[in-house]
Amino acid sequence: MxxxxxxxxxxxxxxxxxxxxxxxxxxxxxxxxxxxxxxxxxxxxxxxxxxxxxxxxxxxxxxxxxxxxxxxxxxxxxxxxxxxxxxxxxxxxxxxxxxxxxxxxxxxxxxxxxxxxxxxxxxxxxxxxxxxxxxxxxxxxxxxxxxxxxxxxLEKQLFNRPAHSVLSSEQAIRKAQAQLSPAQMAQLQQQPTARLYYLPFRAGLPLVYEVTFLHRNQLFAERMWIHAVMGHSLDPAL
The missing domain is CATH 3.30.310 (TATA-Binding Protein)
Structure with a gap:
């Protein structure tokens, strides 16, 4: 009962x-x-x-x-x-x-x-x-x-194995810098940073570097994604 x-x-x-x-x-x-x-x-x-x-x-x-x-x-x-x-x-x-x-x-x-x-x-x-x-x-x-x-x-997408970066953080920064014009570079600080991430919302769960450039006035930052294995940039808007 x-x-x-x-x-x-x-x-x-x-x-x-x-x-x-x-x-x-x-x-x-x-x-x-x-x-x-x-x-x-x-x-x-x-x-x-x-x-x-x-x-x-x-x-x-x-x-x-x-x-x-x-x-x-x-x-x-x-x-x-x-x-x-x-x-x-x-x-x-x-x-x-x-x-x-x-x-x-x-x-x-x-x-x-x-x-x-x-x-x-x-x-x-x-x-x-x-x-x-x-x-x-x-x-x-x-x-x-x-x-x-x-x-x-997410582990299943990688078959339970980690992806490995081919680029170093310094190489990723140089690739990101190469995509900026001299005028853009002049507005940025000289010490950008790069951090590895998995992008869960992109097909294939890519391993990327997020390269961050701080503007001299520090009011905002410029960010780029560089594929850590293939070396190309990824458009954050896609």
Whole structure:
């Protein structure tokens, strides 16, 4: 009898959520969500009850925003709470090894004891351009909001092997400099920087250098992408 009541209550919660949030209903039926991701989604909906809200990134098929009382009260550190939440929901985000690939970049204290934790994604120790998860954790240690941009299952695109750069950072900088006119060069500082990234939104998941030139007035920067293997530039607008 007790299990029947619990099942009925769970069904009522799911019906209420899918009525209020069409995106959630479509996510449950989406072929892009595997069984483990669906299980994690249902667990979040169960634990959060009527507070649960979720939005999806149509391009990636992963959550772009989640809100509600997403975890229980905790006295653990903010960093521990954040990493454990991601680990428990790694299939929902399409992550293979978040304990290795999601790295904390910033923890910020907000008024009232709330904190945010910003994590960036890495793949084979190289950052993935633009991929991140940001969690908001209240004074009781409860995760109340998540913002994210995650391209799922990137390891499969590389057949679980890292790409290797042929160019050095200095060579990438020289290739980028060669594309600037003398007038443009005159407006830039003389010490550009180059950093390796995977581009998750480009076909083939290319490994590129982002070369950054700071303008002398430092009000804005000039950025170029140089393919780390082939050596050509990539248009960021494409």
């Amino acid at each position: 007790k299990s029947t009541i619990q099942a009925a209550m769970l069904l009522a919660i799911i019906i209420n959520l899918t009525t209020a949030m069409p995106n959630l209903a479509s996510a449950h039926s989406s072929p892009e969500l595997d069984r483990k991701a669906k299980d994690e989604l249902q667990a979040l909906a169960r634990s959060s009850g009527a507070t649960f809200r979720i939005s999806w990134n149509e391009q990636t098929g992963t959550p772009s925003a989640i809100s509600g009382r997403l975890t229980s009260v905790s006295r653990h550190t903010t960093e521990w709470i954040a990493t454990q939440f991601i680990a428990r929901n790694k299939h929902l985000f399409g992550l293979k090894s978040p304990e290795k690939n999601m790295k904390i970049k910033a923890v910020k204290a907000l008024p009232g004891g709330t904190r945010t934790v910003h994590l960036e994604r890495y793949l084979f120790d190289t950052p993935v351009y633009g991929d991140y998860i940001k969690l908001t954790i209240d004074v009781q240690g409860v995760v109340t909001a998540v913002e994210s941009l995650i391209y799922p299952q």
